[in-house]
Amino acid sequence: MTHLGTVQRRRVQFLATVAAVSTLSALGGCGLVGGNDDGGSTPAAGAGPSVAATPASEPEPTPSTDAPAAVKVDACTLLTKDEAEKLAGTPLQDPLEKAEDRDSCTYTGPVTGPTAQVEVYVGDGAKKFLDIDRELGHKLTPISGAGDEAYAEDGTVFVSKGGVWACVRLVRSEDPATYRKALETAARTAAGRL
Numbered sequence: 001m002t003h004l005g006t007v008q009r010r011r012v013q014f015l016a017t018v019a020a021v022s023t024l025s026a027l028g029g030c031g032l033v034g035g036n037d038d039g040g041s042t043p044a045a046g047a048g049p050s051v052a053a054t055p056a057s058e059p060e061p062t063p064s065t066d067a068p069a070a071v072k073v074d075a076c077t078l079l080t081k082d083e084a085e086k087l088a089g090t091p092l093q094d095p096l097e098k099a100e101d102r103d104s105c106t107y108t109g110p111v112t113g114p115t116a117q118v119e120v121y122v123g124d125g126a127k128k129f130l131d132i133d134r135e136l137g138h139k140l141t142p143i144s145g146a147g148d149e150a151y152a153e154d155g156t157v158f159v160s161k162g163g164v165w166a167c168v169r170l171v172r173s174e175d176p177a178t179y180r181k182a183l184e185t186a187a188r189t190a191a192g193r194l
Contacts, residue, residue: 079120166194
């Protein structure tokens, strides 16, 4: 006969407790424990108040049917390869093939140089990029005539139209001020396609 050590017994007891709590939670979620036709305000037979479902005074939220559906935009349609090359001032590679409605698109410079890359982001990722730059204290300058809201910083522009955010980022080894006007033009182009 094998004797379990104190540590092993405690582990077994802990795992049994976790399994029991998980099972009760799952059964409660399925309506098998504490789920009655009275809205869940009365616990099931033998169940204490801690197992009862949410009181009837706290209705479950229902999704709004008034909210507009998320608009899907392919990032590579916001700035074409020709437009990206004009922005970067150099030839660029085609972006990698991906499924439609991609949320990012990257045009890279040829391996022979010069160093160049144009990145386009659309949707939540573009908005998150802006939020992070704001948190980091980046200097953002408003851009006029580009969507509902638009900002520029060194090497990057952000634009929003109809609640959808897009971002165009240029990587070059020269001074970012050299490309400021071209980036603002890219922002207006992207906004026009959102």
